[in-house]
Amino acid sequence: MWGNLxxxxxxxxxxxxxxxxxxxxxxxxxxxxxxxxxxxxxWGWLWREWLTTVDHKRVGIMYIIASIMMLFRGGVDALLMxxxxxxxDTNFLHAEHYNAIFTTHGVIMILFxxxxxxxxxxxxxxxxxxxxxxxxYPFLNSLSFWLFFFGAMLFNVSFVIGGSxxxxxxxxxxxxxxxxxxxxxxxxxxxxxxxxxxxxxATGINxxxxxxxxxxxxxKLMKMPMFTWSVLSSCLMILxxxxxxxxxMALLFLDRFMGAHxxxxxxxxxxxxxxxxxxxxxxxxxxIVVVPAFGIFSxxxxxxSRKKLFGYTSMVFAMIGIAxxxxxxxxxxxxxxxxxxxxNAFFAVSTMIIAIPTGVKIFNWLFTMFRGRIRFTTPMxxxxxxxPCFVVGGMTGVxxxxxPADFQFHNSYFLIAHFHQVLIGGVAFGYFAGLYYWWPKxxxxxxxxxxxxxxxxxxxxxxxxxxxxxxxxxxxxxxxxLYTYDFDMGWGPLNMIxxxxxxxxxxxxxxxxxxxxxxxxxxxxxxxxxxxxxxxEWSIPSPAPLYNFATEPVVNDVDDWWETKQKLAKGEKLxxxxxxxxxxxxxxxxxxxxMSVFWFGAGFGFVWDxxxxxxxxxxxxxxxxxxxxxxxxxxxxxxxxxxxxxxxAAALKEASI
Amino acid sequence: xxxxxxxxxxxLLMLIMTVMLxxxxxxxxxxxxxxxxGADQRDLIVISTILCAVVLVPVIILTAWIVWRYRDKPDxxxxxxxxxxxxxxxxxxxxxxxxIVIGVLGVITVKYxxxxxxxxxxxxxxxxxxxxxxxxxxxxxxxxxxxxxATVNYIKIPEDRPIKFQLTSDAPMNSFWIPQLGGQMYTMSxxxxxxxxxxxxxxxxxxxxxxxxxxxxxxxxxxxxxxxDDDFSKWVSEVKSGPTALTLxxxxxxxxxxxxxxxxxxxxxxxxxxxxVNKYVVGExxxxxxxxx
Numbered sequence: 001m002w003g004n005l006x007x008x009x010x011x012x013x014x015x016x017x018x019x020x021x022x023x024x025x026x027x028x029x030x031x032x033x034x035x036x037x038x039x040x041x042x043w044g045w046l047w048r049e050w051l052t053t054v055d056h057k058r059v060g061i062m063y064i065i066a067s068i069m070m071l072f073r074g075g076v077d078a079l080l081m082x083x084x085x086x087x088x089d090t091n092f093l094h095a096e097h098y099n100a101i102f103t104t105h106g107v108i109m110i111l112f113x114x115x116x117x118x119x120x121x122x123x124x125x126x127x128x129x130x131x132x133x134x135x136x137y138p139f140l141n142s143l144s145f146w147l148f149f150f151g152a153m154l155f156n157v158s159f160v161i162g163g164s165x166x167x168x169x170x171x172x173x174x175x176x177x178x179x180x181x182x183x184x185x186x187x188x189x190x191x192x193x194x195x196x197x198x199x200x201x202a203t204g205i206n207x208x209x210x211x212x213x214x215x216x217x218x219x220k221l222m223k224m225p226m227f228t229w230s231v232l233s234s235c236l237m238i239l240x241x242x243x244x245x246x247x248x249m250a251l252l253f254l255d256r257f258m259g260a261h262x263x264x265x266x267x268x269x270x271x272x273x274x275x276x277x278x279x280x281x282x283x284x285x286x287x288i289v290v291v292p293a294f295g296i297f298s299x300x301x302x303x304x305s306r307k308k309l310f311g312y313t314s315m316v317f318a319m320i321g322i323a324x325x326x327x328x329x330x331x332x333x334x335x336x337x338x339x340x341x342x343x344n345a346f347f348a349v350s351t352m353i354i355a356i357p358t359g360v361k362i363f364n365w366l367f368t369m370f371r372g373r374i375r376f377t378t379p380m381x382x383x384x385x386x387x388p389c390f391v392v393g394g395m396t397g398v399x400x401x402x403x404p405a406d407f408q409f410h411n412s413y414f415l416i417a418h419f420h421q422v423l424i425g426g427v428a429f430g431y432f433a434g435l436y437y438w439w440p441k442x443x444x445x446x447x448x449x450x451x452x453x454x455x456x457x458x459x460x461x462x463x464x465x466x467x468x469x470x471x472x473x474x475x476x477x478x479x480x481x482l483y484t485y486d487f488d489m490g491w492g493p494l495n496m497i498x499x500x501x502x503x504x505x506x507x508x509x510x511x512x513x514x515x516x517x518x519x520x521x522x523x524x525x526x527x528x529x530x531x532x533x534x535x536x537e538w539s540i541p542s543p544a545p546l547y548n549f550a551t552e553p554v555v556n557d558v559d560d561w562w563e564t565k566q567k568l569a570k571g572e573k574l575x576x577x578x579x580x581x582x583x584x585x586x587x588x589x590x591x592x593x594x595m596s597v598f599w600f601g602a603g604f605g606f607v608w609d610x611x612x613x614x615x616x617x618x619x620x621x622x623x624x625x626x627x628x629x630x631x632x633x634x635x636x637x638x639x640x641x642x643x644x645x646x647x648x649a650a651a652l653k654e655a656s657i
Numbered sequence: 658x659x660x661x662x663x664x665x666x667x668x669l670l671m672l673i674m675t676v677m678l679x680x681x682x683x684x685x686x687x688x689x690x691x692x693x694x695g696a697d698q699r700d701l702i703v704i705s706t707i708l709c710a711v712v713l714v715p716v717i718i719l720t721a722w723i724v725w726r727y728r729d730k731p732d733x734x735x736x737x738x739x740x741x742x743x744x745x746x747x748x749x750x751x752x753x754x755x756x757i758v759i760g761v762l763g764v765i766t767v768k769y770x771x772x773x774x775x776x777x778x779x780x781x782x783x784x785x786x787x788x789x790x791x792x793x794x795x796x797x798x799x800x801x802x803x804x805x806x807a808t809v810n811y812i813k814i815p816e817d818r819p820i821k822f823q824l825t826s827d828a829p830m831n832s833f834w835i836p837q838l839g840g841q842m843y844t845m846s847x848x849x850x851x852x853x854x855x856x857x858x859x860x861x862x863x864x865x866x867x868x869x870x871x872x873x874x875x876x877x878x879x880x881x882x883x884x885x886d887d888d889f890s891k892w893v894s895e896v897k898s899g900p901t902a903l904t905l906x907x908x909x910x911x912x913x914x915x916x917x918x919x920x921x922x923x924x925x926x927x928x929x930x931x932x933x934v935n936k937y938v939v940g941e942x943x944x945x946x947x948x949x950x
Binding site for chain 1: 742843
């Protein structure tokens with residue numbers, strides 16, 4: 001039954017003091033959580049209010065909490081690597097440990113940090129921006145979250161149970177095949193990504209339908225807020241890109257589990273096919289995460305310049321252009337494979353073309369600020385910092401796309417510096433801006449701006465200190481994924497500087513945690529329209545009531561709420577709101593959580609080749625699906641008097657600020 | 658408070674710039690090429706950087722100016738036009754700017770992509786020297802088919818003569834990179850890739866595997882010594898009179914996962930490189946069927 005376990009240490013990773021420390025702290029944290037929940041009798045609350053919720057706002061909050069935990073884990077990975085590279089002779093990390101850490105750092109930061117933080121912001125903002133009461137499929141939304149969560153947990157558990165994957169974040173075969181990675185680490189990689197990937201695809205479908213079908217009356221496509229447009233583009237990319245990932249992982253699984261030969265060296269397998277497929281997903285994936293950041297910047301820059309977004313139509317077409325082109329650039333990840341000048345020339349030019357719409361967007365943001373009135377709040381500071389950072393990162397990207405020059409940049413620290421600059425300077429800065437921007441809407445209190453500015457400066461200075469030296473290391477021949485190097489290569493000083501920068505960013509993260517803790521402790525209620533906003537989410541109380549909008553809003557303009565405020569200021573009368581009516585709402589469901597637990601069991605069973613565990617778990621998944629199909633009692637109505645009470649209470653709170 | 662923070666921020670940035678610039682004064686490999694391919698690639702890097710900087714620098718200055726000019730201060734006299742959100746001429750301008758820059762860069766790139774196609778022979782009145790490089794776990798095997806010698810983690814080449822590297826792998830994919838001579842090319846099992854490089858002056862150059870290939874990947878470095886023709890011939894005959902030959906068994910042993918010091922062999926089995934390249938051709942047949950789990 002325990003087939004491939006010969007000893008206890010095959011199951012639990014033992015022998016490394018760092019990992020032992022992690023195991024102990026995980027155990028302690030779990031005991032602490034159980035104790036707190038039991039002492040304060042919060043188990044029922046947790047189950048009813050959170051684990052079974054289908055409310056998009058709560059699902060969003062859970063996504064964000066999980067992604068911040070993952071940011072911590074991925075960040076610790078990064079700092080461990082930086083310590084090793086600052087002191088390459090000390091054997092702080094040995095080769096296998098280093099390889100596992102850069103693998104998990106990459107997977108976690110992209111798939112389990114950036115993606116869920118992005119989905120969290122989708123959930124928080126999109127239904128409120130388009131005047132909807134929830135997403136199109138609330139049940140599916142909850143299922144998406146729990147699949148992501150248990151997929152991420154399955155992946156994370158590998159570093160204490162069974163051993164982490166160590167073939168790099170895109171896991172090129174044959175390194176990721178059974179022949180070179182016989183352990184279970186690579187199985188954790190496959191199943192962690194597969195299970196959370198189902199969730200990502202479902203979220204993509206959910207938001208496409210939500211945006212296309214559930215907009216408030218009057219909100220034509222070309223009157224949607226820019227963030228909603230960015231979510232639509234991102235989700236359309238998800239629909240086309242994620243199935244490729246699923247198939248790639250499935251084929252790799254068949255190779256490992258059934259002895260198939262899709263990507264093996266022998267029996268006609270072709271590892272190069274995997275490399276093509278993983279990047280057919282992987283390249284759109286980076287645009288999937290960065291386009292919503294563009295949407296956030298568009299919202300923030302208009303709000304805090306007190307000015308309409310410049311060039312709305314251009315922005316929409318630029319975004320769609322990026323989304324389409326992102327599918328035609330994948331081979332620039334391997335110009336050095338020797339596909340010949342024709343192929344390389346095509347992919348070099350197609351990659352450069354993406355710089356055109358991106359450049360247009362930068363100009364439009366600049367000209368939104370031009371003749372505006374810029375307020376330096378934390379969301380706006382992240383946005384302003386993004387522009388130079390992303391322009392430089394984009395430019396080094398253009399340099400990388402010059403195929404013959406790429407022969408000298410490829411797999412070097414120049415590349416590492418480039419993609420961190422666009423992913424941190426673009427994606428992370430954008431999501432931080434979004435998090436600070438919508439925080440009052442999510443929780444009903446504002447974050448301390450002073451601590452936020454400390455975090456901002458530490459992150460920004462830390463970023464440049466960390467990554468600028470890496471461009472030069474790359475030009476000096478340092479390749480990625482080296483756990484050590486000779487002192488006489490002369491790479492030591494720049495690596496040391498880079499490590500200092502890494503720790504500055506780490507300090508920035510601590511300031512953010514402190515900022516959140518401080519703001520909870522010294523609770524300051526936020527108004528419904530905390531930032532003097534422009535779009536519909538600011539027209540309702542903070543936090544938004546369960547049903548979002550007491551009456552369905554009617555939209556006339558792109559910045560509808562801003563225009564409404566202008567009319568009110570001029571003393572114009574607004575159209576009278578229709579009478580309250582009972583609101584149709586979805587009921588909570590425990591099936592998403594339970595089904596995802598079964599998925600976790602199935603994944604864990606397949607990881608260890610324990611069919612006795614995998615098959616019953618898959619049956620459990622099927623039973624959950626059938627149970628859901630026969631659930632007819634899945635909705636209810638909020639009565640008018642309850643809506644009245646809620647609205648009155650919110651109005652009282654608002655008046656007390 | 659903000660102004661104090663800003664001051665600290667700017668001070669720190671200045672400090673970093675100083676440190677970085679002093680750190681770069683020593684020449685970096687890619688920017689200090691010693692061969693024609695490396696030199697062309699360096700030129701291309703410089704040209705494309707300048708082209709990008711033409712847009713980059715004004716945009717950054719414009720950003721700083723706009724952010725300063727339109728800050729929200731009660732005494733700010735700058736124009737405020739909250740509904741000004743469209744201007745066809747302006748938007749055509751900034752669609753046009755990147756299109757022109759990318760157009761120019763695209764043409765240059767395509768031209769260079771064909772000119773610097775790695776398998777294209779270099780112009781020279783000398784016949785290229787053939788060196789076959791095989792990436793193993795975790796070492797480089799070099800065979801000189803015409804000279805009949807083999808080395809591990811070390812090559813010697815004559816200066817001023819094109820070198821035709823033939824690249825393959827008998828392990829997970831790697832990448833063959835000698836930054837000062839020119840860009841890299843993947844080494845893949847079952848594939849025979851060609852990369853022409855040349856050293857213009859004698860010297861000792863750093864070479865490495867640039868694509869991650871497992872635990873001891875960091876040991877996949879090799880030294881490239883470029884010498885005069887005479888010294889090269891002398892070295893070849895020295896190696897030829899060396900004590901050790903590379904046998905087929907010896908190769909099998911060498912190919913096992915481990916790191917290796919520099920080694921030289923006075924001979925190697927006939928057709929070893931072709932055998933490695935053709936190892937996985939389906940129908941050759943001895944290794945068919947599923948792996949053991």
